[in-house]
Amino acid sequence: MGEQDPSDRLKGDQPKELKENGMGSFSQFSSSVRAMVRIRQKYQAMKKRRLEIATLSQGLISPRSTSPKYFTFENLHETLNSKPASPRKRKKKRKVMYPSSSLRAVPTKERSRAKNCLYLLCIIVFLQVYNAIENLDDHVLKYDLDGLEKTLNREVFGQHEVTERLLGHLHDYLSTYVHNKPLVLSLHGPTGVGKSHVGRLLAQHFRSVVGDELVMQYFVLHHCPTEDDIPQCTKSLDSNISEMVNQAEEVEKIPVFIFDEVEHMPRELLDTLRDLIQPQNNNEYLNAIYILISNLGHEDITKFVLHNSSVAVSGRLSLSQELTPWLHSYLQRYHMLFLEAEFLPFMLLEKSHVMDCFIDEMSREGFYPDRSHVERLAEELSYYIVGEREFSHTGCRQVVAKVNLL
Secondary structure, X not given: OOOOOHHHHHHHHHHHHHHHHHHHHHHHHHHHHHHHHHHHHHHXXXXXXXXXXXXXXXXXXXXXXXXXXXXXXXXXXXXXXXOOOOOOOOOOOOOOOOOOOOOOOOOOOOOOHHHHHHHHHHHXXXXXXXXXXXXXXXXXXXXXXXXXXXXXXXXXXXXXHHHHHHHHHHHHHHOOOOOOOOEEEEEEOOOOOOHHHHHHHHHHHHHHHHOHHHEEEEEHHHHOOOHHHHHHHHHHHHHHHHHHHHHHHHHOOOOEEEEEXXXXXXXXXXXXXXXXXXXXXXXXXXOOEEEEEEOOOHHHHHHHHHHOHHHHHHOOOOHHHHHHHHHHHHHHHHOHHHOOOEEEEOOOOEHHHHHHHHHHHHHHHOOOOOHHHHHHHHHOOOEEEEOOEEEEOOOOOOHHHHHHOO
């Protein structure tokens, strides 16, 4: 009774082990069952979802189709074109109410304000340019260059090209009041071709449009006849030009200075005139017109015209344009006053031009200009004969004296 047999002890322990083993196998079985339940629930959920999708897509899939009962993209184009069994009724959109049936406007994007400013700026610039052009025309009109052109064409013979270039320079310069340099015109040519006559016509015209006080006509042999008068002449010329320039600046007009017989002008007067034409500091001296008349280089001009008269007949070249470069270099060596000058060379006058001078002068003196009488007077003068052309030695210089003897 005291001690138990070992075999009996083993027999007593077996039911405990079996019990424990039975409990472990049951827990494993229950966990696998729960896993199967979860799988089944997921499968049922997926199946239900597929059924819902198939139900929704029945309206798009034809009932006669042997295709699967789930949605595919294979026959989507055909199914969309075919009428559905039970089409849905679309809700009607509300009409847009406009203020007036005749005024319907599609809304547009808001325009930039910068474009409006740009348009305004363009308009302002156009008005400024137009106003400037109008002012230029108004400035030229008060000098009556059209009247001057008619006078030159009526009273100057044989110098049509010179008068056109002269009027062109005057028109360009008088178009505005502000300039960066004065206009210097140098008239050159032999005796009797009309240089001094043009100077008188210019002085007469500008006195009528700007006044006597703004026009100076200076004859060297008259205003400064001797060498002893040179210092006084220099001082007087400087003061007179300065006074006229200042007076013209006050009334905003351009003065005109005409110097005849420049070939007799002393070097001191030429230096003074050059300093006035090219001032360093005074801007009012830049708004002025200087006309220099001389016969400097007249012998070379005569030879050049006679030598090239055949070219002038053919009309292939302008003698005046050919003479200008030579005059420029020749007169610059003579004095620096001609450095900035525009040169207008006068050509020799032919016999027909001399006859026009006789007719004009005889009409002025009250004589009837008979053609035969005019030809006889013209024959009394001497001429250069080049081919079929006849050029007068003295131009129209002796015409007045011949008419006075009638």
